[in-house]
Amino acid sequence: MLFNLDMIQSVYSKIPSRVEEARRQLKRPLTLSEKILYSHLVEGSQNQVFSRGSDFAEFNPDRVAMQDATAQMALLQFTTAGKPQTAVPSSVHCDHLITAKNGVEQDLPTALQENKEVYDFLSSVSAKYGIDFWKPGAGIIHQVVLENYAFPGGMMIGTDSHTVNAGGLGMLAIGVGGADAVDAMVGLPWELKYPKIIGVKLTGALQGFTTPKDIILTLAGILTVKGGTNAIIEYFGEGARQISATGKATIANMGAEVGATCSTFSYDDSMARFLRATGRSAVADAADAIADHLRCDAEIEANPELYFDRVIEIDLSTLKPHYNGPFSPDRSFVINDMAKSLQEFGSPETVSAALIGSCTNSSYEDLYQAAGLIKQAIEKGLKPKAPLLINPGSEQVRYTAERDGLMDLFKAFGATVMTNACGPCIGMWDRL
Numbered sequence: 400m401l402f403n404l405d406m407i408q409s410v411y412s413k414i415p416s417r418v419e420e421a422r423r424q425l426k427r428p429l430t431l432s433e434k435i436l437y438s439h440l441v442e443g444s445q446n447q448v449f450s451r452g453s454d455f456a457e458f459n460p461d462r463v464a465m466q467d468a469t470a471q472m473a474l475l476q477f478t479t480a481g482k483p484q485t486a487v488p489s490s491v492h493c494d495h496l497i498t499a500k501n502g503v504e505q506d507l508p509t510a511l512q513e514n515k516e517v518y519d520f521l522s523s524v525s526a527k528y529g530i531d532f533w534k535p536g537a538g539i540i541h542q543v544v545l546e547n548y549a550f551p552g553g554m555m556i557g558t559d560s561h562t563v564n565a566g567g568l569g570m571l572a573i574g575v576g577g578a579d580a581v582d583a584m585v586g587l588p589w590e591l592k593y594p595k596i597i598g599v600k601l602t603g604a605l606q607g608f609t610t611p612k613d614i615i616l617t618l619a620g621i622l623t624v625k626g627g628t629n630a631i632i633e634y635f636g637e638g639a640r641q642i643s644a645t646g647k648a649t650i651a652n653m654g655a656e657v658g659a660t661c662s663t664f665s666y667d668d669s670m671a672r673f674l675r676a677t678g679r680s681a682v683a684d685a686a687d688a689i690a691d692h693l694r695c696d697a698e699i700e701a702n703p704e705l706y707f708d709r710v711i712e713i714d715l716s717t718l719k720p721h722y723n724g725p726f727s728p729d730r731s732f733v734i735n736d737m738a739k740s741l742q743e744f745g746s747p748e749t750v751s752a753a754l755i756g757s758c759t760n761s762s763y764e765d766l767y768q769a770a771g772l773i774k775q776a777i778e779k780g781l782k783p784k785a786p787l788l789i790n791p792g793s794e795q796v797r798y799t800a801e802r803d804g805l806m807d808l809f810k811a812f813g814a815t816v817m818t819n820a821c822g823p824c825i826g827m828w829d830r831l
Contacts, residue, residue, distance in 0.1 A: 401531065401547045401548070402547060402548055402550070402679055402682060403488045404681055404682065404685075406461060406487075406488060407461075407550050407553070407682055407685060408685055410438070410461055410552065410553060411552065411685050411686070411688070411689050413438060414434070414438045414552055414689055414692045414693075415689060415692055417434075417437050417438040417440075417445060418434050418437065418438065418692050420437070420445055420446065421433060421434070421437035421445070424446060424447070424448055425448060427706070428695075428696035428697075428698035428699055428706065429695070429696055429699070430596055430598070430633055430695045430696075430699050430706060430707065431569070431633055431635075431663060431664075431665050431693070431694060431695040432571065432594075432596050432631045432633050432663060433596070434552070434692060434693075434695075435552055435553075435554060435570075435571045435663070436456070436458070436554075436571065436593070438552070438554075439458045439459055439460065439461070439554040439571075440456060440457070440458060440459075441457045441458065441459055441588045444456065444457060449593040450593065451593055451594065451595045451596065451708060452592070452593070452594065452595045452629055452630075452708075453592070453593070454592070454593045455590055455591070455592050455593065456590070456591060456592075456593045457588035457589065457590050457591075458554060458588065458589050458590075458591060459487075459554075459583075459588060459589070460487060460554045460555055460556045460583050460589055461487060461488070461553045461554050461555060462487060462488050462489065462490075462548060462553065462554075462555040462556075463485070463487055463488075463489040463490075463555070463556055463557065463580050463583050463584055464489070464490050464492065464540060464544050464548070464555060464556075464557035464558070464559075464562060465489070465490070465491050465492070465540075465557065465558045465559075465577075465580060466491075466492050466493075466494055466495050466540045466557075466558060466559050467491065467492065467493040467494065467495050467496050467514075467517060467518070467521060467535075468495040468496060469558035469559065469576075469577055470491045470521055470558065470577075471517060471520065471521065472577050473558060473577035473578075473580050473581050473584075474491070474520075474521065474524045474525075474530075476577065476578070476581045477524075477528070477581050477584055477585065478524060478528075480581070480585045482528070482584075482585055482586075483528070484528050484529040485528055485529060485530060485584040485585075486583070486584060486585055486586030487583055487584065487586075488531075488548075489530045489531070489580075489584055490530060490531035490532070490533065490543075490544070490548065491521050491525050491530055491531070491532050491533065492533040492537070492538070492539075492540035492543055492544075493514075493518060493521065493532075493533060493534055493535040493536075493537070493820075494533075494535075494537075494538065494539045494540050494819075494820045494821050495820070495821050495825060495827065496510060496513075496514045496517065496535075496827070497510040497514075497535055497536075497818050497820040497821075497822065497827060498510065498513075498822075498827045498828065498829050499788065499790075499817045499818065499820075499822035499823050499827060499828045499829070500828070500829040500830075500831065501815075501831075502815045502816055502817060503536070503816055503817055503818045503819075506817065506818050507535060507536050507818045510535055510818070511535060514535070518534070518535060522534070535818075535820070536794065536818055536819055536820070537793065537794055537819065538791070538792055538793030538794055538795070538796070538819045538820075539757075539758045539761060539790075539792045539793065539819065539820060539821055540557070540559060540562075540758070541559070541561050541562065541564035541565070541648075541652065541758040541792075542564075542758060542761055542762065542792030542793045542796065543792075543793050544557070544562075544564070544565055544572075545564060545565060545567060545568060545644075545645070545648050545762075546677045546793060546795055547677070548565075549565035549567075549568040549570050549572070550568060550569075550570065550674075550679075550682050550686070551568055551569035551570065551666040551670055551686045551693045552569060552570070552666070552686070552689075552692070552693045553570045553571070553572075554570065554571045554572075554573075555570055555571075555572040555573070556572075556573050556574075556575045556579060556580060556583055556589060557572065557573075557574055557575065557580070558574070558575060558576065558577050558580050559574055560574040560655045561574065561652050561655050561758050561759070562574040562575075562661075563651050563652060563654050563655050563659065563661045563662055564648050564651055564652040564758055564759075565648070565651070566647070566648070566651030566654070566661055566662040566663040566664065567644055567645065567646075567647035567648025567649070567650070567651045567652075567664065568644060568647075568648070568670050568673065568674070569663055569664055569665065569666045569670055569693055570663065571631065571661050571663055572651075572661055573591070573660055573661045574655065575589075591660075592629055594629055594630050594631045594660045595629060595630040595631070595708040595709075596630060596631050596633055596706075596707050596708055597622075597627065597630050597631070597632045597633070597659075597707060597708060597709045597710075597711065598633055598635060598699075598703045598706070598707030598709070598710045598711070599618065599632055599633070599634045599635070599710075599711050599712075599713065600635060600636040600638075600700075600703060600710060600711070600712040600713070601614070601634055601635070601636040601637070601638030601639045601642075601712075601713055601715055602636055602637060602638050602712065602713070602714050602715065602716070603637075603638050603714045603715040603716030603717070603718075604638060604641050604715050604716060605641070605642075605715045605718065606715075606716060606718075607720075608720050609715070609718050609719060609720050610646070610649075610720070610768065611642050611643075611646030611647065611649050611650050612649050612650075612653075612759070612760060613718055613719070613720055613721045614642075614650050614713060614715070614718065615649065615650045615652075615653040615654070615656075616653075616721040616722070616723045616731055617713060617718060617721055617731060618632075618657065618711065618713070619653065619656055619657050619723055619728050619729045619731055620721075620723070620729055620730070620731025620732075621711060621731075622657040622711075622729070623657065623729045624656065624657060624658060624727060624728060624729045625657075625658050626657050626658065627654060627657035627658045627659030627660070628658040628659075629660060630659055630660060630708065631659065631660050631661055631662065631663065632654050632657075632659045632661075632662040632663075633662070633663055633664075633695065633707070634647070634650065634662065634663070634664045635664075635665060635695055635699065635700055635703070636700065638713070638714075638715045639664055639665070639667075640665075640667045640668070640669070641669075641715075642664075642669065643669050643673070643764060644669050644670050644672070644673035645673070645762035645763070645764045645765070646764065647664045647669070647670075648762070649759055649760060649762075649765075650662065651663065651664070652758060652759045653728070653759055656728040656729070657728075657729070665693065665694035665695055666686055666690055666693035666694055667694075670683075670686070671683045671686065671687065674686070677795075719733045719734065719735070720733070720734040721733055721734060722734055722737060725744075725746050725747075730744075750784070750785045751785055751786075752785055752786045752787075752788065752823075752830075753783070753785055753786070753787050753788065754788045754790065754822075754823050754824065755769045755787070755788070755789050755790070755814075756788065756789060756790025756791065756792070756817070756822070756823075756824065757790060757821070757824035758792065758821070758824070761790055761791055761792030761793075761796065762792055762796060763796050763799050763800060765792075766789070766791065766796065766800045766805050767800075767803075767805065769809075770800075770805040770808050770809065773808055773809065773812045773814075774808060776812065777808075777811065777812060782812075782813065783812060783813050783814075786815065787809075787812065787813060787814040787815070788814065788815050788817055788822070788823060789806075789809050789814050789815065789816045789817060790817045790818070790819070790820065790821075790822050790823070790824070791816070791819045792819065793819055794819055796819070797816075797819055
């Protein structure tokens, strides 16, 4: 069992009383974000009223996650602290240093050789201080965290901007620098400017080829790359409850592209199903027992304008497939306007490569949807005109996709399966 059930149960034991105290202090209903924030304030400060966007508050995160590029200095600093082990559960994930070139069969052995010194250091320090170590090829940090560590109502910090991905399971997961991670690992409070809260109401249901990714692509066009700065984006509404946990994670993941502190969703059946499907039925049972405290209060959904700093409504029933870019993630266009917008901005019109993967879209659900389109293309005799790269998000995703025949389908279409790592998305790509 990788997840720490005792820690999660300890967190859950405190949430009800902390939430009730916050209601008394604020004298109003609470958003989910406020419930999690107040539940993780350091002892002695839970009776204070914090001004959103200006006051600073100190928190006790439940977990720390680090990727191999940023973990090196963080762990080096931690070793000087004189601690026998980390104060909170922590993990290291080797996903950033693997260069994509020829496919997993060649790229992974090359990375193991080229980065041996780094991997040996991270592995030995992790073993000494009780830190979970995910070896090269195990998967992308954020997908691995979602499958193993994330839990509704928790607070996690991670040394990567897309740590926010865990918001798909109802966490407040926030990207930080290595120094902040070390503070948490040695047991010091972690300081954060108390964030504003943007409410995004999702109505209706996704139709046709529209996916959860289109929700955040649309929102990026509304907020721009700076619109979420110093704010939590909290999604709510009937539309939110119809999105899978991995779909929610995709949306939360790209909150980083609008500058948000993090994003989150209220606990629902899709999260419970995902927890059970990934071997965490005990976590789902514990969450079910305090489910009302892992959701925004009913009054919030009924009158969101009274409680959020800004409210944005998106009707999923009328939402169209979108694409964003190039050059900036807030250049958002309906896919029907792609040709027109490319010509208008003088953008390249030839696709030189396509990537299915990254921490944003590398779950089994993503690969399954892509495989469905590829199957149709093969049946119609179509062939790719540009290199197609597949990056599974984790070994669990890769194994499941291979078991179900998706990998054979990708290869039959001429795709190259890369290592379960970040690869081209972060520029770790030696293009042939």
